[in-house]
Amino acid sequence: MLRLVASGPGPDAAMRLEGVALRRGGRRVLDGLDLAVPSGGITAIMGPNGAGKSLALRVMAGLVRPDEGAAIPGEGLSGPRDIALVFQKPVLLRRSVRANLRHALALYGVPRRARRDRLGELLDFGRLAAIADSPARALSGGEQQRVAMVRALAARPRLLLLDEPTASLDPQATAAIEALIADTAAAGTAVVLVTHDRGQAGRLADHVCFLHKGALAESAPAGPFLLAPKSPEAQAYFAGRLLL
Amino acid sequence: MQGFGDAFAAAFGLIARLDADLVEIVGLSLQVSLTATLLACAIGFPLGAVLAVGRFPGRGALTVLVNALMGLPPVVVGLVVYLMLSRAGPLGALGLLYTPAAMIAAQTLLVVPIVAALTRQIVADLDAEYHETLRSMGAGAGARMRTLLWDGRLALTTAGLAGMGRALAEVGAVMIVGGNIDHVTRVMTTAIALETSRGELALALGLGMVLMVLSLALNALAMGARMGAARMAHA
């Protein structure tokens, strides 16, 4: 699992944000954000509430066009098939788990003949076989998050963006999601993981980007960063002192 | 003129022994209004979805128009369809005036705005919830509308039931284009109007009771569908 990443991700980035600025409610909520996501492994994005983490993910997913700067996908990546996003509060369709996944496979343009096999793989991967025919929205929070993640993986994206996927889950459900994330990265998909959980970043991330006030405050390999961040913003955040 | 008690007793009698005239009239009513409702749904569901999701010039005006047409008086719809189908009208050659087909056409026209307006609201509400998710999955307008219509299916049933209720209960449109011809175009509402004016209260009352039971049943179904839709939303 462990993967060494040069501290400044090189030209083989899965995604690069260059000078991204975004105005919301009269404020520059993203303010010249530069950030590179390596084409493999897990990159954690950390930072206080309101730092712009969720908006940064939306920009990467192409859902929001920045007012300035650009989101530049890596070589050969384009569109929702390659870059998948799981929202912090995923919305599942009013259908069974199986039908949710089938819907995604159709939307992503997976050929009809390949869908059945892929569906089986996805159900296995997410350990969802036992609840495949349950109405998706009746499931527990952890199960719904698993369905949302597996749905995002339906078309084998090269980059998976996860917005606080375990924010409201109990330890057991969190462990299940973390296992899925690790498996996904091990299978070669680059993962961006927004998290407030230092332990989780330590367990999963290869690299951490720390955002503050819409800009990158620090970008470093996870080990050293979590042990002793260098930027005053990250230091203050971990000491419980940083407010926006 | 009979007393009320006698009329009620006679009306119950007609229903209890499934009087042939009564059954024929109820049957034609159901056939005409159900067909019109199905046609109106076939038009109104996609139209409502397009109004909710589409982005094109004139969408606002069209939405206002559809909402306004929801309150269209049935006699006016009847008049319009009459002008179209009358011998001198543009569709006069079809010879449809005073046939069940003309009644179906008029009721369809009457119900389409109801189904479309309710559908627009239902789909727009659902779209507010699904929009970002579907966009993140790369859904185009067509796929979005199909997804929203399917996931709103139970709520949309209530739109269809509301339309059916309106079709069954209206008199003006079927009277004008159907002509209330015995054994041909006589439906519940036109029969009630005629029988009452002739002082034949038994058949009028019997049909009235059937109409009320049908209306109650439609409302009960709509309530069930609404509850089911709520369950589907976050159960």
Ligand SMILES: Nc1ncnc2c1ncn2[C@@H]1O[C@H](COP(=O)(O)OP(=O)(O)O)[C@@H](O)[C@H]1O
């Ligand atoms: N549509 C909006 N209108 C006004 N302000 C917004 C809007 N969307 C986001 N913001 C603001 O932008 C900032 C960054 O938001 P977000 O990316 O969600 O932060 P977080 O790092 O907590 O995920 C926050 O201060 C938020 O209030």
Ligand SMILES: [Mg+2]
């Ligand atoms: Mg957020």
